[in-house]
Amino acid sequence: MEIKRRDFLKGLAGSAVLAMASPAMAVSSEKSRLPDALGILYDSTLCVGCQACMVSCKRANNMPIEYSGSQRQWDNPVDLSSKTLNIIKVYENGTHKTKDREIDGYAFVKRHCMHCVDPACVSACPATAMTKDAKTGIVTYNKDACIGCRYCQVACPFDIPKFEWDNPFPKIVKCQLCNHLQAKGQIPACCSACPTGASLFGPVKDLAIEAERRQNMIAGKYYEFPVSEISSTKIQVHKAQKYIPHIYGKNDGGGTQVLMLAGVPFNKLGLPMLPDRSYTAIAENIQHTLYKGMILPIVAFGGLIFLVKRTEKKKKE
Amino acid sequence: MKTEQPLEGKILTPTFLICGLIFLISLIFMAKRFLYGLGAVTNLSDGYPWGLWIAFDVVIGTALGCGGFAMALLVYVFNKGEYHPLVRPALMTSLFGYTLAGVAVVLDVGRYWQLYNIFLPWYMNLNSVLLEVALCIGAYVVVLWVEFSPTFLTKFGADNAKASLNKIMFVFIALGILLPTMHQSSLGTVMVVAGSKLSPLWWTRLLPLLFLISCIFLGYAIVVFESSITGSRYPIHDETDLLGKVSGVMAWLIAIYLVIRFADVVIRGHLNLAFRGDLLGNMFLLENILLLIPMAVLFVPANRKNARLMFLSAISIVLAAVLFRFNTYIIGFDPGNGWHYFPAVGEIFITLGIVSIEIMAFLWFIKRLPIYRRL
Numbered sequence: 001m002e003i004k005r006r007d008f009l010k011g012l013a014g015s016a017v018l019a020m021a022s023p024a025m026a027v028s029s030e031k032s033r034l035p036d037a038l039g040i041l042y043d044s045t046l047c048v049g050c051q052a053c054m055v056s057c058k059r060a061n062n063m064p065i066e067y068s069g070s071q072r073q074w075d076n077p078v079d080l081s082s083k084t085l086n087i088i089k090v091y092e093n094g095t096h097k098t099k100d101r102e103i104d105g106y107a108f109v110k111r112h113c114m115h116c117v118d119p120a121c122v123s124a125c126p127a128t129a130m131t132k133d134a135k136t137g138i139v140t141y142n143k144d145a146c147i148g149c150r151y152c153q154v155a156c157p158f159d160i161p162k163f164e165w166d167n168p169f170p171k172i173v174k175c176q177l178c179n180h181l182q183a184k185g186q187i188p189a190c191c192s193a194c195p196t197g198a199s200l201f202g203p204v205k206d207l208a209i210e211a212e213r214r215q216n217m218i219a220g221k222y223y224e225f226p227v228s229e230i231s232s233t234k235i236q237v238h239k240a241q242k243y244i245p246h247i248y249g250k251n252d253g254g255g256t257q258v259l260m261l262a263g264v265p266f267n268k269l270g271l272p273m274l275p276d277r278s279y280t281a282i283a284e285n286i287q288h289t290l291y292k293g294m295i296l297p298i299v300a301f302g303g304l305i306f307l308v309k310r311t312e313k314k315k316k317e
Numbered sequence: 318m319k320t321e322q323p324l325e326g327k328i329l330t331p332t333f334l335i336c337g338l339i340f341l342i343s344l345i346f347m348a349k350r351f352l353y354g355l356g357a358v359t360n361l362s363d364g365y366p367w368g369l370w371i372a373f374d375v376v377i378g379t380a381l382g383c384g385g386f387a388m389a390l391l392v393y394v395f396n397k398g399e400y401h402p403l404v405r406p407a408l409m410t411s412l413f414g415y416t417l418a419g420v421a422v423v424l425d426v427g428r429y430w431q432l433y434n435i436f437l438p439w440y441m442n443l444n445s446v447l448l449e450v451a452l453c454i455g456a457y458v459v460v461l462w463v464e465f466s467p468t469f470l471t472k473f474g475a476d477n478a479k480a481s482l483n484k485i486m487f488v489f490i491a492l493g494i495l496l497p498t499m500h501q502s503s504l505g506t507v508m509v510v511a512g513s514k515l516s517p518l519w520w521t522r523l524l525p526l527l528f529l530i531s532c533i534f535l536g537y538a539i540v541v542f543e544s545s546i547t548g549s550r551y552p553i554h555d556e557t558d559l560l561g562k563v564s565g566v567m568a569w570l571i572a573i574y575l576v577i578r579f580a581d582v583v584i585r586g587h588l589n590l591a592f593r594g595d596l597l598g599n600m601f602l603l604e605n606i607l608l609l610i611p612m613a614v615l616f617v618p619a620n621r622k623n624a625r626l627m628f629l630s631a632i633s634i635v636l637a638a639v640l641f642r643f644n645t646y647i648i649g650f651d652p653g654n655g656w657h658y659f660p661a662v663g664e665i666f667i668t669l670g671i672v673s674i675e676i677m678a679f680l681w682f683i684k685r686l687p688i689y690r691r692l
Binding site for chain 2: 079080081082120122123124125126127128143144145146147148149150151153154155157159162163164165166167168169170171270272273274279280282283284286287290291297300301304305307308309310311312314315
């Protein structure tokens with residue numbers, strides 16, 4: 001009996017250690033891109049910082065005006081919040097004389113939900129309030145499922161989900177890629193409002209090809225750029241700027257459906273530097289290894305029943 | 318062999334009344350929270366969506382409640398029946414820690430009126446670490462009340478009910494070991510997804526293993542701590558011999574934990590962060606020094622006969638395990654973008670209120686229920 005018990009314990013401890021220490025052996029939880037995924041290509045070098053996308057976003061999503069500082073004239077949020085789903089921010093350095101230059105320059109960046117390939121919020125949510133559309137890959141929120149635990153906020157590497165802190169009956173608020181407009185055959189409000197094509201809506205696979213095309217452009221030469229939508233016939237001609245050789249979101253954090261191009265390194269624009277393997281996959285890997293089919297817990301439970309009965313019997317004797 | 322008996326005595330002691338007063342004040346803040354929202358009483362923000370309540374009331378509260386689990390491991394898995402007298406007091410603390418963690422969750426979640434969604438199969442997200450934690454803790458609270466119920470049944474003389482319950486008790490005892498193993502480790506996994514937002518001094522895929530080992534030695538430390546305090550104030554059976562043995566187990570567990578903890582940080586190449594002299598580095602060092610010292614003390618056999626040294630060691634171990642959890646959930650967490658967090662007065666008062674209720678319940682229980690072996 002004694003040997004049996006020891007073997008059981010050894011086995012249990014051994015499998016637990018193996019499960020946690022060797023992720024390579026476990027089934028990979030990494031998600032790949034959906035073929036019909038929709039997204040946005042944001043090109044910081046085309047953005048003029050006019051904030052038309054912000055106005056359009058507020059109107060399309062019925063969001064309240066947000067003031068900052070002492071002015072009470074117009075919408076002027078300082079960051080994303082439960083009232084602001086989309087924002088243009090600016091990077092400045094030194095004399096901030098030249099656009100899209102890291103030193104002594106400035107650059108714009110547009111922030112909203114990245115619609116991750118493997119979204120941390122979707123994985124984290126205990127009540128399935130965050131879901132990723134199986135076809136378009138758009139990440140949406142369902143307030144009827146949400147318990148308000150805010151684990152999505154802890155999990156999101158981009159700090160996108162926002163919570164209504166001053167509402168006794170709060171909800172989470174985030175960009176849903178204007179899926180209500182898409183249902184009516186329209187495109188996201190930020191893209192339709194953008195006058196320069198800096199925000200370009202379309203299938204992610206087409207946007208990725210467009211992003212590669214821009215990466216290969218020769219700075220200073222003139223090229224054609226579509227406006228609002230990748231398939232649009234509305235074309236503008238711009239002088240290509242010098243892009244940094246990085247398509248943000250192509251692989252970052254396991255990939256995102258919002259892709260970004262810029263003339264300034266992305267960490268300078270406030271984007272997190274993430275490994276290609278998403279933290280979602282790492283966390284799910286641990287969880288799936290330990291709890292796959294509940295086999296390990298059930299075996300452990302059986303073993304524990306045996307041990308407890310044994311001890312109880314001994315106590316009676 | 319002596320059996321457990323109520324310690325008797327007055328209930329309305331000064332300690333009890335002060336706790337009652339703090340609890341009453343916390344009720345005002347609780348009302349404010351439900352009337353005006355979380356922002357009205359907390360300093361939580363979109364950068365720090367989790368603060369004192371999740372870190373202390375839930376994560377640390379349940380870890381402090383691991384005494385019952387840790388003792389059950391010793392008695393049932395490692396077949397050491399001699400530790401049985403320490404089980405009942407340990408179980409009681411677990412009962413309070415876990416039940417009140419459940420209460421704290423209701424205060425913390427924004428949409429508490431649909432909290433039951435996590436129990437509805439069509440809303441359950443089986444990929445969610447937090448779902449596993451929530452269901453496991455929920456189930457364990459029930460298990461704890463069942464495990465503890467013989468104490469009530471003894472008081473009310475319901476011997477038949479007690480006898481039939483005892484026949485199936487082995488199922489609950491087994492669950493009482495399985496469930497904490499699952500959710501205490503998962504409380505570590507919860508922060509794995511935070512990834513780059515958590516300092517590399519704490520972010521590791523071994524978080525579940527570290528949380529599991531540390532909750533076990535924390536459980537023993539709590540048993541030593543509580544038995545020492547109760548022993549100094551009430552006429553109970555002297556358990557110093559048993560506590561000495563428990564302390565020996567603790568020292569070994571801490572040794573294993575520290576080897577894993579440091580090997581992990583070294584292999585990932587982040588040990589340099591510990592010696593930068595900044596807040597995070599110092600917190601890392603403090604957290605581990607608070608374990609190293611009592612470990613060294615408790616490895617000396619003579620010290621394990623010294624009630625005072627064991628008590629001080631236990632305090633140090635409790636502080637270390639608590640700090641490890643604070644560091645993992647708040648101090649080591651940096652969402653970037655200049656966010657800061659320090660708990661607001663209302664937040665602190667609500668936590669104090671919950672701790673006060675716990676102390677009041679503890680005092681009532683030991684005086685009116687058969688928990689300790691009296692002299």
